[in-house]
Amino acid sequence: MTGHSTETRKLIVATNNRHKLDEIRAILGTSWIVFGASDVAAGISWDETGHTFLENARIKINALRRHTTDCVLADDSGLCVDALDGQPGVHSSSFGGVEGDHQRNVDHLLAALKDVHGERRGAHFYCLLLFVDESGNETRFEGRCDGHIAMERHGTGGFGYDPVFVPDGSDVSMAEMGDERKNAISHRGRAMREFIRGVR
Numbered sequence: 295m296t297g298h299s300t301e302t303r304k305l306i307v308a309t310n311n312r313h314k315l316d317e318i319r320a321i322l323g324t325s326w327i328v329f330g331a332s333d334v335a336a337g338i339s340w341d342e343t344g345h346t347f348l349e350n351a352r353i354k355i356n357a358l359r360r361h362t363t364d365c366v367l368a369d370d371s372g373l374c375v376d377a378l379d380g381q382p383g384v385h386s387s388s389f390g391g392v393e394g395d396h397q398r399n400v401d402h403l404l405a406a407l408k409d410v411h412g413e414r415r416g417a418h419f420y421c422l423l424l425f426v427d428e429s430g431n432e433t434r435f436e437g438r439c440d441g442h443i444a445m446e447r448h449g450t451g452g453f454g455y456d457p458v459f460v461p462d463g464s465d466v467s468m469a470e471m472g473d474e475r476k477n478a479i480s481h482r483g484r485a486m487r488e489f490i491r492g493v494r
Contacts, residue, residue, distance in 0.1 A: 437485030
C-alpha cells in the first residue's frame with residue numbers, strides 16, 4: 295500500500311470494547327489515531343451471524359462503512375479448544391449464553407472441561423483482522439497464540455478468557471501478564487504486527 299507512511303491516519307475500529315481499543319492503541323503507538331465504532335456512529339450495533347471469523351469481520355466492516363470513508367479495521371477473534379472440536383470459536387463472546395458476559399463464558403468453559411486433563415486441554419486464541427482503506431481496498435491479517443486451559447482462574451488482568459489461558463512457554467495465565475508481555479505474544483498482538491508491516 296502506498297503513500298501514508300509519514301502521516302498520522304484515522305483508524306476506526308469496529309468495536310466498542312474499551313479493553314480491545316486500549317490494546318490496539320498500545321500496539322500501534324502514535325502512527326494512527328484510533329477511534330471506536332460509537333465515535334463515528336453513536337449506538338451502532340450489529341449481529342454477528344457469520345459462521346466464520348471472516349464473515350463476522352465483514353459484517354462489522356459493512357456496518358461501519360455506511361458511516362465513514364476513513365480506514366476501518368474489524369477484529370474477529372476467539373478461543374478454540376481442542377477437546378471441544380474448536381469451540382467456542384466464533385461464539386466465544388456468547389459461549390455462556392449471554393453476549394459479552396466474561397464470567398459466564400469462563401464458568402461454562404471450565405464446566406465443559408472438568409473431566410478433561412493434561413495435554414487434552416490444548417487450545418489456541420485466533421485473531422483475524424480485516425482492514426479497509428480510504429479507497430475501499432480490503433486486506434486480511436491473522437494471528438494465533440497456542441497454549442492450554444488451566445483448571446481454574448489465575449490473575450485479574452486482561453479480559454475474556456485470559457484468566458484461564460496459559461500460553462505455550464509460560465507458567466502464568468494471560469491475566470497474570472502485564473500488557474507489554476501479553477501484547478508481545480497474543481493473537482491480537484501478532485495480527486496487529488502483521489497489520490503494521492502490511493499497511494503503509
